Every structure is written in structure tokens, then in C-alpha cells.
Amino acid sequence: MSSNTNELHPDSDEPPLYDQSIYLKLQDLTYLTFVFIGIGLLWPWNCILSASQYFKHDIFQDTTIWSKIFTSSMMTTSTLSSMIFNIWLSRRQHSYSQRVIRGLIWEIIVFILLTFISLGHHWTPLWFNFVNVMILVLLSSVATAMTQNGIMAIANVHGGEYSQAVMVGQAIAGVLPSVVLLLVSFLSTGNDDADASSSNNGGILFYFLTTALVSAICIILYRITKVDSKLKENIGSYSEEEPLQRVGEDDTATPFKKENVPFEALFTKLRYLVLSIFTTFMVTLVFPVFASTITATKIPMKDSQYIPLIFTVWNLGDLYGRVIADWPIFRNPNFTAFKVFIYAILRIIFVPFFFIIEHKNNTTHSIMLDVCYILLQFFFGVTNGHAISVSFMKVPDQLVSDDEKEAAGGFTNIFVSTGLAVGSVLSYLVVLFTGH
Numbered sequence: 245m246s247s248n249t250n251e252l253h254p255d256s257d258e259p260p261l262y263d264q265s266i267y268l269k270l271q272d273l274t275y276l277t278f279v280f281i282g283i284g285l286l287w288p289w290n291c292i293l294s295a296s297q298y299f300k301h302d303i304f305q306d307t308t309i310w311s312k313i314f315t316s317s318m319m320t321t322s323t324l325s326s327m328i329f330n331i332w333l334s335r336r337q338h339s340y341s342q343r344v345i346r347g348l349i350w351e352i353i354v355f356i357l358l359t360f361i362s363l364g365h366h367w368t369p370l371w372f373n374f375v376n377v378m379i380l381v382l383l384s385s386v387a388t389a390m391t392q393n394g395i396m397a398i399a400n401v402h403g404g405e406y407s408q409a410v411m412v413g414q415a416i417a418g419v420l421p422s423v424v425l426l427l428v429s430f431l432s433t434g435n436d437d438a439d440a441s442s443s444n445n446g447g448i449l450f451y452f453l454t455t456a457l458v459s460a461i462c463i464i465l466y467r468i469t470k471v472d473s474k475l476k477e478n479i480g481s482y483s484e485e486e487p488l489q490r491v492g493e494d495d496t497a498t499p500f501k502k503e504n505v506p507f508e509a510l511f512t513k514l515r516y517l518v519l520s521i522f523t524t525f526m527v528t529l530v531f532p533v534f535a536s537t538i539t540a541t542k543i544p545m546k547d548s549q550y551i552p553l554i555f556t557v558w559n560l561g562d563l564y565g566r567v568i569a570d571w572p573i574f575r576n577p578n579f580t581a582f583k584v585f586i587y588a589i590l591r592i593i594f595v596p597f598f599f600i601i602e603h604k605n606n607t608t609h610s611i612m613l614d615v616c617y618i619l620l621q622f623f624f625g626v627t628n629g630h631a632i633s634v635s636f637m638k639v640p641d642q643l644v645s646d647d648e649k650e651a652a653g654g655f656t657n658i659f660v661s662t663g664l665a666v667g668s669v670l671s672y673l674v675v676l677f678t679g680h
Contacts, residue, residue, distance in 0.1 A: 269405070269409070273469055274402070274406070274469060274471055275405070275406065275409050276409075276465075277465050277466065277469040277471050278395070278399055278402075278406045278409035278410050278413065278471065279409045279410070279412055279413040279416070280413060280461065280462055280465050281344065281391070281395050281410065281413060281462050281465070281466060282395075282409060282410035282411065282412060282413020282414045282415075282416070282417065283413040283414070283416050283417040283420075283458060283462070284348055284351070284391065284413075284417070284458055284459050284461075284462035285388055285391055285392050285395070285410070285413065285414055285417065286388075286413075286414035286415075286417035286418060287417035287420070287421060287455055287458050287459075288351050288354070288355065288384045288387075288388060288455055288459075289322065289384070289385075289388060290417055290418045290421045290422065290559070291355075291421045291451060291452065291455045292318060292322075292381060292384070293318070293319075293532055293555070295421075295425060295448060295451065296314065296315050296318070296532070296536050297536065297547070297548060297551050297552070298425075298448050299311075299314055299318075299377065300314050300315070300536075301548070302365075302448075303362070303365045303370075303373055303377075304370060304373070304374065305370070308370060310370050310371070310373075310374045314374075315532055315533065315536055315671075316533070316668065316671050316672050316675055317374075317378060318377075318378070318381050319529065319532065319664070319667075319668035319671060320665070320668045320669060320672075321378050321381050321382050321385070322381050322382070322384070322385040322664070322668075323385070323529075323661055323664035323665035323667070323668045324665050324668075325382045325385045325386055326385040326386070326388065326389045326660075326661040326664065326665070327658070327661035327662050327664070327665045329385075329386045329389045329390070329661075330389045330393065330654065330657045330658045330660070330661045331658055333389065333390065333393045333654050333657075334393070334507075334651070334654030334655050334657065334658055335654075339394075340393070340394040340397040340398060340472070340650060340653065341394060341398070341472035342394070343390045343391065343393055343394030344390075344391050344394035344395050344398075344466060344472070345463060345466065346387075346390055346391075347387040347388060347389070347390035347391030347392075347394070348387070348391055348459040348460075348462050348463050348466075349387075349459075349463070350383060350384075350386070350387035350390070351384060351387045351388070351391075351455070351456070351459040352456045352459045352460060353383075354380050354383050354384045354387065355384075355452045355453065355455040355456040355459075356452075356453070356456055357380055358377070358380050358452050359449050359452045359453055361373060361376055361377060361380070362448055362449055362452065363449070389657065389661065392653075392657055392660075393653055393654045393657050394653070395410060395653075396410065396636070396652075396653035396654075396656065396657060397649070397650040397651070397652075397653030397654065398471055398472050398650075398653070399653070400639060400640045400643070400649035400650065400652050400653050401640075401646050401649050401650060402471070403640055404575075404636075404637040404638065404639070404640050404641060405570070405637070407633075407636040407637050407639065407640065408566070408569060408570050408633055408636070408637050410636075411566045411569070411629070411632060411633040411636055411637075412563070412566050412567060412633075414566070415559065415562045415563035415565075415566040415567075415629050416563060417458075418558075418559035418562050418563065419556065419559045419560055419562075419563050421451065421455075422552060422555040422556035422559050423556055424450075424451055424454065425451065425552045425555070426549070426552040426553055426555075426556050428448065428450075428451065428552075429546075429548045429549045429552050430549060504651075505647055505648050505651035507655060509648075510648065510651060510652055510655045511655075513642045513643060513648075514581075514639060514642055514643075514652065514655070514656070516580075516581035516582045516584065516585040517581045517584065517585075517635045517636075517638055517639055517642065517656075518635075518655070518656055518658075518659040519585050519588075519659070520581070520584045520585040520587070520588035520631060520635045521588075521632060521635045521636070521656060521659045521660055521663060522659040522660075522662055522663035522666075523585070523588040523589055523591075523663065524588045524591065524628060524631045524632055524635070524663065525632075525660060525663030525664045525667055526663040526664075526666045526667040526670070527588075527591045527592055527594070527595065527667065528591075528624075528628045528667065529663075529664060529666075529667025529668050529670065529671050530595055530598060530667070530670070530671060530674050531558060531621070531624060531625075531628075532671070533671050533674045533675055533678070534598045534601075534602060534621075534674075534678075535551065535554045535555055535558065535621065536551055537602070537678060538554070538601065538602055538605050538617060539551075539605065540614050541605060541608060541609040541610060541611075541613055541614055542609055542610060542611040542613075542614055543611065543614045553618075554617075554618070554621055557618055557621050557622050557625070558621045558622065558624065558625040559625060560622065560625065561621070561622040561623060561624065561625025561626040561628075561629065562625040562626070562628050562629035563625075563629060564625075564626055564629065565625065565626040565627060565628060565629030565630030565631075565632075565633065566629035566630065566632070566633040568630060569629070569630050569633035569634045569637060570633075570637070574630075574634050574637075575637070577641075579634070581635075581638055581642065584631065584634050584635055584638065587627075587631055587634075588631045588635075591624075591627050591628070591631065594620065594623075594624050594627075597620055598620065599677070599678075601613065601616065601617045601620065602678050605617075636656065639652050639656060640652075
């Protein structure tokens with residue numbers, strides 16, 4: 245396996261990394277590390293999101309108020325806390341390397357605690373479980389924001405192809421938990437109620453502990469590959485926590501003042517890209533509401549199986565969209581930031597179709613309705629992953645200095661979390677209109 249072959253051997257005949265297939269890219273150790281950290285970024289969010297049926301049914305007992313408000317409350321808690329923390333982080337334009345590790349460590353702690361809550365929820369009141377789960381959701385979102393802020397700053401300095409690596413990793417993180425939960429739902433089938441409950445609980449505990457394991461693997465890879473070293477190479481060897489020094493021609497150390505990039509300057513250069521990120525996530529947040537409420541009409545599957553299937557289908561589409569974002573036609577400068585923004589706005593067209601299918605879901609029993617709904621979720625996922633990846637990949641191309649590229653990591657994350665926050669609030673309106 246290579247370790248950033250083209251950078252180490254500039255005279256090599258091997259094509260640049262961005263011109264290689266995804267298979268060859270994954271053989272590049274640096275690229276692979278960014279992919280794995282991307283997995284570690286979104287795995288916790290998708291783990292909780294995909295387990296929404298477990299929380300609503302097993303812990304909050306379906307018909308209670310806690311069950312009914314769980315999905316929207318979880319999304320609102322996560323996105324609002326992430327937005328606030330991202331704004332704070334983006335103004336502290338240093339210590340990117342440490343943020344990656346600290347965030348991953350907090351994820352490990354959160355999901356170990358979530359495992360204990362799952363084991364002991366029978367002995368505590370529903371409101372107590374709900375509050376504790378929301379606190380852990382908040383801590384998880386803060387940890388994710390910390391890691392994402394750091395890794396996107398590092399990726400921007402490395403280049404757009406590494407931003408895409410993080411995006412692909414996030415999509416893989418969406419697929420794998422969904423597949424795990426889908427398998428858990430089928431493993432529980434055919435048992436009596438007691439055995440099914442025991443099997444389901446065992447699967448969920450494994451599910452949560454796997455999330456902690458993923459974060460631990462990311463920490464190990466990050467330490468081994470030292471992908472943050474390029475930040476230090478830009479200004480000489482230094483510790484991000486200490487005052488920076490520049491060595492002059494006379495070998496004497498002189499203070500190096502790191503440029504603080506104002507938000508206004510970043511927005512001027514990145515406005516269409518960050519607005520496309522905001523719009524894409526805002527529109528996408530209707531997906532969990534429909535995915536957790538629309539059931540199969542003719543496909544012979546229980547709700548506990550069909551809902552994880554829909555999450556898996558959407559996430560597979562998301563993964564495909566992020567992979568094809570690296571096609572030359574989308575890297576071409578003619579596919580401008582403004583066109584990406586228009587593309588993100590056009591995704592709103594999907595929403596009326598979800599309402600139509602939700603309405604027919606209550607009155608029509610047709611295999612075609614189920615198939616159309618599955619395809620709609622797939623293409624909604626494709627456009628989400630594609631629009632997001634293209635937006636992030638084009639960020640480094642709009643900037644000149646490495647200080648700008650590092651600062652852009654936190655700046656773009658503000659629009660990620662803001663888009664998710666606005667989308668989660670709007671999801672309450674979707675719940676109101678759908679009657680769920």
C-alpha cells in the first residue's frame with residue numbers, strides 16, 4: 245500500500261491521485277486514513293438515527309409522548325448543539341490536530357454510556373431515559389463537530405481529493421450501521437417475544453459498542469499515518485498549542501504570527517458552496533421523518549425490517565453520490581460553484597413526492613407504490629451525497645493560502661450544522677402535516 249505516492253515521488257509516471265479510480269485511491273494510505281476518519285465522523289450520527297425504531301419501540305414504548313417526539317428531538321438536539329459548537333470552534337483557528345483525537349475519544353465515552361442505558365432502561369422512568377439519551381446525543385454531536393472541524397481543515401490543505409475521501413467515509417458510515425441494524429431486525433424474526441427482545445437488545449448493544457470500536461480504530465490510524473504533519477510542514481515544526489516560531493536565514497527563531505481569516509473574506513469566496521451545503525442538508529432532513537413513518541403496503545416485511553431497509557437504501561444512494569462526485573465532469577471548472585448551488589435548490593422537488601407517497605400509503609396497497617418509494621429514497625440519497633461532496637471538493641480551489649484552507653474547515657462546518665438545525669426544526673412541520 246502506498247503512502248501518498250505522488251507527493252513522495254513527483255517524477256513518478258503514476259497519474260495524480262484525483263485521476264485514479266476509487267480502488268487505487270484506497271490503496272493510498274493517506275487517502276485511506278481520511279476515509280476511515282470520515283467513517284468515524286458520521287457513524288455515531290447514523291448509528292443513533294438508524295436505531296430510532298429501537299429507541300421508539302423498546303425504550304419509549306411506541307405510544308408514549310417520548311416515542312412520538314424522539315426522532316425530531318434527537319435531530320434538533322444534535323444539530324443545534326453542533327451548530328453552536330461549530331461557530332465557537334471556527335473562531336479558534338488553531339489546534340486542529342488535537343481536535344480530531346479529542347472528538348473521537350468523546351465518541352467512545354458516549355457510546356459506552358449509551359450501552360449502559362440500553363441495559364438498564366427497564367429500571368428507570370421513561371422521562372429519565374429520554375433526558376439521558378438526549379444528553380448523550382448532545383455530547384456525541386459536540387464530539388463529531390470537534391473531529392470534523394479538525395479533519396476538514398487538514399483535508400483542505402491536502403487537496404480536494406482528500407475532502408472527497410472524508411465524504412466517502414461518511415457515506416460508508418451511513419451504509420454500515422444501517423446494514424447492521426437490518427441484519428439485527430432479521431435475526432430477531434421467528435423468535436417468541438422474550439427471545440426476540442433478548443436478541444434485539446444483544447444486537448443493539450453490539451451496535452453501540454461497534455461505534456466505540458470504530459472511533460478507536462480511527463485514533464490508531466490517525467496516530468500511525470500522521471496526516472496532520474502537512475499542517476506543520478507549512479510553517480515549520482511546531483506544536484499547535486504553543487506560540488509559533490519561524491526560522492530565518494540566520495537560523496534565529498522569530499515569532500510567526502498565524503493569520504486569523506475573517507468570516508467575511510471566506511464567505512465572499514465560498515458563498516455559493518456554503519449555501520449549497522446549507523440547502524442540501526436542510527432539504528435532506530425530511531428524509532428521517534418519512535423513513536421512520538412510511539411502511540410497506542405489499543412487500544412482506546415487518547416495520548422493524550422495512551424501516552432499516554429504507555435507511556440502508558438511502559445511505560447506499562448517498563455513498564454512490566459521493567463516489568461519482570469525483571468524476572472529471574464534476575471536477576471541471578465549468579461545473580461552477582453557482583451551478584452546484586442551483587443543483588442543491590432543485591432537490592426540493594423531491595419533497596412533494598414524499599408527501600404524495602405518504603398520503604397514498606394510508607389508502608393504497610401496491611407493490612409499485614413500495615418500489616417507487618424505495619427508488620425515491622435512493623435517488624434522494626444520491627443527490628444528497630453528490631451535492632455535498634462536490635461542494636466540499638471545490639472549497640480548496642476557491643482559496644489561495646493554507647491559512648484560508650484551514651479556516652475554511654470550520655467555516656464550512658457552520659453551514660453543515662446550520663442546515664441540519666434548520667432542517668430538523670422544519671421536520672417538526674413535516675410531522676405535523678403527516679400526522680405522525
